[in-house]
Amino acid sequence: MADQAFVTLATNDSYAKGAMVLGQSLKNHKTSRKLVVMIGPHVSDPSRAVLRRIYDEVRLVDVLDSGDSAHLAMMKRPDLGITFTKLHCWKLTHYSKCVFMDADTLVVSNVDELFDREELSAAPDPGWPDCFNSGVFVFRPSKETHGKLLQFCTEHGSFDGGDQGVLNAYFGDWATTDISKHLPFIYNLSSVALYTYAPAFKQFGSKAKVVHFLGPTKPWSYTFDPRAQRVKGDVEAAASHPSFLLEWWILFASSVVPMMRQEYGDMAFHSGCEEEEILLAAPQPTLSSLERKNNWEQGQADYMGMDSFDNIQKKLDSFLK
Numbered sequence: 001m002a003d004q005a006f007v008t009l010a011t012n013d014s015y016a017k018g019a020m021v022l023g024q025s026l027k028n029h030k031t032s033r034k035l036v037v038m039i040g041p042h043v044s045d046p047s048r049a050v051l052r053r054i055y056d057e058v059r060l061v062d063v064l065d066s067g068d069s070a071h072l073a074m075m076k077r078p079d080l081g082i083t084f085t086k087l088h089c090w091k092l093t094h095y096s097k098c099v100f101m102d103a104d105t106l107v108v109s110n111v112d113e114l115f116d117r118e119e120l121s122a123a124p125d126p127g128w129p130d131c132f133n134s135g136v137f138v139f140r141p142s143k144e145t146h147g148k149l150l151q152f153c154t155e156h157g158s159f160d161g162g163d164q165g166v167l168n169a170y171f172g173d174w175a176t177t178d179i180s181k182h183l184p185f186i187y188n189l190s191s192v193a194l195y196t197y198a199p200a201f202k203q204f205g206s207k208a209k210v211v212h213f214l215g216p217t218k219p220w221s222y223t224f225d226p227r228a229q230r231v232k233g234d235v236e237a238a239a240s241h242p243s244f245l246l247e248w249w250i251l252f253a254s255s256v257v258p259m260m261r262q263e264y265g266d267m268a269f270h271s272g273c274e275e276e277e278i279l280l281a282a283p284q285p286t287l288s289s290l291e292r293k294n295n296w297e298q299g300q301a302d303y304m305g306m307d308s309f310d311n312i313q314k315k316l317d318s319f320l321k
């Protein structure tokens with residue numbers, strides 16, 4: 001199945017950790033498909049090296065330097081920068097069919113059967129079941145579809161400000177036409193309190209195949225004690241089913257951290273594992289106000305990092321007070 005692939009996206013080193021765990025989980029569960037990770041320019045060289053050890057293809061995507069239709073669309077809708085980046089998956093035309101998975105997902109069972117589905121197959125969103133959640137979806141790469149999606153973004157924007165709004169509007173017949181394109185919830189099980197109906201989870205939760213760590217607090221936001229096999233932090237508040245969070249950390253500590261240690265060498269980095277005393281948090285490069293201004297004007301804001309909506313909101317709240 002060399003012409004089929006699982007695809008994910010990492011825009012910075014934090015999400016690269018998620019992509020590392022996702023890729024390793026797919027390998028551990030013996031997928032027969034290729035693994036592709038699209039990365040943004042903010043992903044560091046050591047992180048890229050780790051990703052190359054896990055993924056068959058590490059592809060740098062930056063709509064801002066492409067000089068193509070994506071660049072033109074970006075100039076008209078800079079608010080959708082991260083969305084345009086994700087839509088690059090449709091340009092992977094050397095594959096006939098792909099499954100996109102967000103970097104904050106974890107595979108807990110082989111899911112190669114997803115390739116039996118057609119575009120656009122996805123699971124319902126727990127917040128609005130007539131919409132699909134874009135954290136996991138089956139698609140067919142196509143330059144034509146990519147171009148139409150960019151045009152749609154430019155003309156209509158996104159009703160939720162991100163890729164999920166764009167994709168649900170573009171594939172607007174998902175809820176009402178072919179039921180075979182509705183993936184069971186076990187392929188995109190929310191780990192957070194959005195899905196707290198206890199009897200249903202007791203009945204179906206053990207069948208979960210893909211766990212999605214929705215919400216602002218991601219697995220890599222916690223710390224982990226490898227000796228005690230315990231995740232530290234407000235686990236209950238952020239994850240309804242902390243066993244999945246523990247599974248993520250065990251995989252990260254056992255398989256990913258050793259690779260990070262080799263690739264980072266003498267460079268400091270943050271593993272999140274308490275006993276790794278030599279792995280200190282690496283200081284992040286600080287951009288000057290002028291550099292940040294220039295990045296914003298070029299549409300190169302770090303949407304998943306320092307320029308995230310949450311950080312901007314905090315600054316606005318502080319200023320207004």
